[in-house]
Structure formats: structure tokens, C-alpha cells
Amino acid sequence: LNAAAGRAPRQHVRFLPGPAGDGGGATGLVAARVPVLAEHPLVRGPRFRRLKIGAGHRLDVKASGVFVLGIGHGNKLLTDLYNCHLTKVYTVGGLFGKATDDFSDTGKLVEKTTFDHITREKLERILAVIQGSNHKALLMYSNIDMKTQEAYELAVKGLIRPMGKSPPIITAIRCLQFALPEFQLEIHCLHETQQYLRKIVHEIGLELKSSAACTQVRRIRDGVFTLEDALLRTHWNLQSIQNAISDCQLKVKTELEKTLG
Amino acid sequence: RGAGAMWGALRGARRPPPPLCRGLAKPAGPQSVRQLREAEEAAPVFRYAGKAAKRKDRVFVWGFSYSGALGVPSFVKPDVGWKKPRRIQGTPYRLETEEKISSAACGYGFTLLSSNTTDITKVWGMGLNKDSQLGFQRSIRDRTKGYEYVLEPSPIPLPLEKPQQTRVLQVSCGRAHSLILTDSEGVFTMGNNSYGQCGRKVVEDETYSESHLIHQLKEFDSGVVQVVCGQDHSLFRTKKGAVYACGWGADGQTGLGHYNITSVPTKLRGDIAGVNIIQVSSYGDCCLAVSDEGDVFGWGNSEYLQLASVTETTQVNVPRHLPFKIGKIKEAACGGTGNIVLTEEGNVFVWGYGILGKGPNLTETAVPEMIPPSLFGWSDFNPDIRVAHVRCGLSQFAALTNRGELFVWGKNLRGCLGTGRMEDQYFPWRVTVPGEVVDVACGVDHMVSMVKSFT
Numbered sequence: 001l002n003a004a005a006g007r008a009p010r011q012h013v014r015f016l017p018g019p020a021g022d023g024g025g026a027t028g029l030v031a032a033r034v035p036v037l038a039e040h041p042l043v044r045g046p047r048f049r050r051l052k053i054g055a056g057h058r059l060d061v062k063a064s065g066v067f068v069l070g071i072g073h074g075n076k077l078l079t080d081l082y083n084c085h086l087t088k089v090y091t092v093g094g095l096f097g098k099a100t101d102d103f104s105d106t107g108k109l110v111e112k113t114t115f116d117h118i119t120r121e122k123l124e125r126i127l128a129v130i131q132g133s134n135h136k137a138l139l140m141y142s143n144i145d146m147k148t149q150e151a152y153e154l155a156v157k158g159l160i161r162p163m164g165k166s167p168p169i170i171t172a173i174r175c176l177q178f179a180l181p182e183f184q185l186e187i188h189c190l191h192e193t194q195q196y197l198r199k200i201v202h203e204i205g206l207e208l209k210s211s212a213a214c215t216q217v218r219r220i221r222d223g224v225f226t227l228e229d230a231l232l233r234t235h236w237n238l239q240s241i242q243n244a245i246s247d248c249q250l251k252v253k254t255e256l257e258k259t260l261g
Numbered sequence: 262r263g264a265g266a267m268w269g270a271l272r273g274a275r276r277p278p279p280p281l282c283r284g285l286a287k288p289a290g291p292q293s294v295r296q297l298r299e300a301e302e303a304a305p306v307f308r309y310a311g312k313a314a315k316r317k318d319r320v321f322v323w324g325f326s327y328s329g330a331l332g333v334p335s336f337v338k339p340d341v342g343w344k345k346p347r348r349i350q351g352t353p354y355r356l357e358t359e360e361k362i363s364s365a366a367c368g369y370g371f372t373l374l375s376s377n378t379t380d381i382t383k384v385w386g387m388g389l390n391k392d393s394q395l396g397f398q399r400s401i402r403d404r405t406k407g408y409e410y411v412l413e414p415s416p417i418p419l420p421l422e423k424p425q426q427t428r429v430l431q432v433s434c435g436r437a438h439s440l441i442l443t444d445s446e447g448v449f450t451m452g453n454n455s456y457g458q459c460g461r462k463v464v465e466d467e468t469y470s471e472s473h474l475i476h477q478l479k480e481f482d483s484g485v486v487q488v489v490c491g492q493d494h495s496l497f498r499t500k501k502g503a504v505y506a507c508g509w510g511a512d513g514q515t516g517l518g519h520y521n522i523t524s525v526p527t528k529l530r531g532d533i534a535g536v537n538i539i540q541v542s543s544y545g546d547c548c549l550a551v552s553d554e555g556d557v558f559g560w561g562n563s564e565y566l567q568l569a570s571v572t573e574t575t576q577v578n579v580p581r582h583l584p585f586k587i588g589k590i591k592e593a594a595c596g597g598t599g600n601i602v603l604t605e606e607g608n609v610f611v612w613g614y615g616i617l618g619k620g621p622n623l624t625e626t627a628v629p630e631m632i633p634p635s636l637f638g639w640s641d642f643n644p645d646i647r648v649a650h651v652r653c654g655l656s657q658f659a660a661l662t663n664r665g666e667l668f669v670w671g672k673n674l675r676g677c678l679g680t681g682r683m684e685d686q687y688f689p690w691r692v693t694v695p696g697e698v699v700d701v702a703c704g705v706d707h708m709v710s711m712v713k714s715f716t
Contacts, residue, residue, distance in 0.1 A: 139690075146690075
């Protein structure tokens, strides 16, 4: 940013001593436009010394995926996006047969169990029940009076969502891959932490009368930002960032208008 | 100085034992990767469920408990000091049963559970027994008297000819009478017979409490495959597709063309003559029947617009075809004031009066209205969720999906919806049951469900 050419320094008119209009060595004042010295780069220093960068929803050390940042005035949009309470989508990988103390596969081993009795059908049943009870929690924490007609209309459209603080809620969960002992789930959730998702994997293992540990948590969508909008490590340069910001501007604006009115 | 001198003298006499050469104890340092891996591989493996582990069958009950209909005596009479009497069980509570229960029915304050085993005890009953709707339950204190309230699932002795071969297929309960269907010995009826609903002649001034009488019905055109109890009448569906009825008829619910009492099961005519009926339903004073071609027929009480699509009269005593253009109908259920049908595509339609399930604004309609499938969990993410069964209580509705989830809505009388709240529910709401719900029976103020565990 600092290497980019800044705007041209202001010019002002100074009366400098110089050779006078008529010949000879007499010195007079000549009007000349010279750049203002105070705006010389060596006087002023680099233009950008600090940038205000804010982070969106947290992503912990063992997880990976889309991480939204706001720069400068964009931080105000970050709070608005937070208040929209949009769902985030994760791919969570798990491993049957092991139970660890911090629910991930790098933790201390607590117990090893067999898992040959687990089938995809049993897993899907458990996932259906998790989805059902979380759907109920979704309706309960949205703080809408269930007896009104508008609550019914919103429930039909599926638009009931908690618009305030609430415990983590999973809006949808399904199994993408199942190859014993590994499996992969796609989880759509609200107000969650990655450790909560690892705990869900552990509890799925317990419910299936075995044990499970989480191997991978990857956020693939955060509100309107998907993997396609995310910048790779190799693209962390000014041009790509500027392109990314301009691409997402319209999406963010429409989403904010739709939700917050 | 004196002590030191003493110690020195002692030291001279006997040397203290040399310290054990063990070195100082050190705390365990971080283990290397190899040590951790070896410890992990050496850890024992536990087995909690084998490959052939079967899913267990369970029964869950909820609702009003003081009548004993839930079958948990400690709710009514606590057996331990710290327990308090529980008038309403708001969420599903597991009921321990000895056998796998294949059919359950909820009456007005009592419940019947039956298993299709060949053991001697096939049917259990609990709840109100003032009209011997649970048979004669001999009191332990006084061997000549019977119990008026049965708090625990108690066996009902049936006068079977071949008790170790006959199986009980289905049970059904009405206001004060019950029907038990067997595979080879016809239908057994017990309870109140003041309107002939038990299928036998009405005896004047008969006392129904503490009665040992269980009547057996065998004369039908073919084997009976379904029995249904309305409030004070009984319906029987035979294998050939005919429907028989007996009992109270003042609302035309017997469908026999008159408004009198019928004490012998008589075949129904009207629009269902010659039609192969595959399902009959009733709980109050209105009845619905579904034919194999997907048509629905109704008769009985129509004060709440249940049959207003074909007639203005409030009592219909002959089965009439209800010409609804909603698709081929698979299953129908009748409540006290509202009716519900399920079509082949898996859509649910309601009509009648009361809390129908489409919000507080829809209180009555004569034409079926569809309940949007998104309320049952259908969405773009789960497009193959379908409603598999529908059931009715007196003023409640229940729907079971193909994923084993139970949705209830209607008037929450004494906590019978099982949602955990006491408010009425105006649109389908999920009941959290720890298992896959296979079947549910709805009563006036309680419900019973048969559930399979997950794994």
C-alpha cells in the first residue's frame, strides 16, 4: 500500500528569489509553483502506518476454512453481519473407535472401542434426531409467541431464527462420506464454537454405543462468504484483496438489507 | 549442646541406617511420540454393542396420570418419601413392559396394551375400571371385589379356547368399553353396554363395575381385521372390505340408516355397499372409512362441519362419499371435532372445527386444507421426509414421519401433547422421544407411543 504511488503533493505559489525578468544579475522575486515541502514523502513518512482490521466469527487454532476480516470502515459492517445471525457451514471429519479428552484426535486417549456394528443407516438416524431436537430449540429460542398467526407463517417458510443470544443450534446436519472408521459430516449451525462441533462428534460416537474423535473442522461458508470468495495464502497481496472486497460488496449489502431491513 | 552430646553418644552407639538409594522422585516429563503411540496401541479395546445387537422396543407414555392411565403407580401413590405425586407427565416417560407391545389404545381415562405373543398373558390394561372396561381386576385385599382404578399394567384374562395358540392382533378403547381383536377367535368386548356397544343385548339396570362378563363376537362375513371404538359405538372391518357397527346411534354414527341403538353388529350399506374398505376410524361421534381406491366415506356427527361438504344436516346416518379432490387417500383419522387424512403423496389435510394445525386463525373449515410439509421437517436439505401415519385424539392430532419423528398439535388438555408446555399448539410441533416412533395412540388426556431405540 505504501509502495503504491500516492497522490501528487499539493502545489502552491511561492515567491522565490531568482533571476529577474530583465537581464543582468539583479535578484528579484519570481513566482513559481513548487510542491509543498510538508507533503514530501521523506517529511511525512509512510502513508499507512496502521490498518484497523477486525475479525468476524472466531476460528480456533485446530480448525481451518473461511475467516471473514473487515478493514477500516468495513468493521461497522462486521457488527451488522453479526446481528444478522446467518448460518455457518462446516465439514467435520470424525474417526470412530477412539475417545479423547479434548474430543479431537490429537488429545490424550481416554478409551478405545469397537465400531464394526455401526452402519450408515444408524448414523443417519442419529443425525435425524439431532436435527429434530435442534429444530425445536431453534423455534424455542427465537422468542416468538407460538400462538400467533405470524409465528405460523414464519414457521411454514422456515424463517424462524433466534435473533439474539442463544446456545449453539444446528440447523441442518447430514453425512457426506462414510467409510469405517472415518466419516464426514456437513453441519449448518448458529452461534457455535468449533469445540462444540467436536463435542457433537464425540456425542454421536457415544449415542452409537462406540466412541468418536474429531479429525477435521473446516468452515466452508460463513453467512454470504463461501470458499470461492476466500483468498489462499498465495493470494495475500493488495490486488487480490481489493478485488475480493469489490466482489463481495454487493452481496453483503443485499444480505444486510434483506435481514435487517 | 546437651542434645547434641546425646546424639553424638547415640551415634557412636548405633549408626543410623543408610538412606535407600533411590534417588529423588521426578515428575513424568512429556512423553515422546513413540511412547504415546505405543501406549495407545497397548490400550484395551471395549465392546459395548456387538454386530448383531438388536434395536430394543420401548413404550413411552405422557399426559394426565391421576386416572392411572399412564401405568406408573408412583405418580399417583408415591412409594418413596422423596417422591411427590405427579398429576401431569408433560414429556414422554418410559414405561417398562414385560413383552414387546405391538398394539396400544387409549380410551377415556384408561389404556390397553397388547402383545402378539402366544404366552398366556397377551393384554394388559391400566386406568379407570369403573365399567369393567379392563375386565375384572381382583382386589388383593378383598378377593370378592375388584379394583376401580388400576395403576399398573395388569393382565386381562381372556376366555380363549386355545390360549397358547391364539394371538391378539389389535386393541381399541372407547369411552367406557374396549374391544380386543384376535386372529382366530373373533373379537372380545368388555365394559359398558348400556347402548349395546359391546355387541350384546342391553340388559336393564345392569351393573357394569366388577363384572366378569367378556363377550365374544364371531358372526361376521369374514375374519375381522380391524376394530375401532367410537365414544359409545363400535366399528368392525372385515377382510372382505365390509364394515359392521353396533352401539349408540343418535348421531347416526352406526351408519345403519336409523338413529336407534344397535346391540348386534350389523353390516353398513349406503355409499360403501360393495366397496372394499381398507381402513376405518372413529373416536368421537363421527366416522371415516377409506377404500382401496383412495376414496373417503363419512357418517355420524356433522355438527362441526365434518361432513358439510356433502350435506347441511348435522347428523348423517348412512355412509356418504366425500368428494374431495386432494389425491388418492391412504389413511384417515377422526377426532372429536376435526378430521385428518393422509394422501399417497404424503400430504396431510385437515378439516372440521377446533385447532386444526394451520395457525390460530383457522378454526373451522368444511373443505380439507393442506398442512405445508415444511412444518414436518421437509426442506431443500431434506426433500424425502414424508408423513407416514396420522392419528387423532379427542381434540389433538398426531403425525408420524418416515424418519420416526412424532409431530403433535391441538388442544393441550392436561399436558397430553407431550411437548413439555401446557399451552395449546396451533401448528405441528415435534415431540422429543429418545427413539424412533413406530406408532402412537391418542386419548382424551394422555398418549402412548411405541418406540424403537436407535441402535
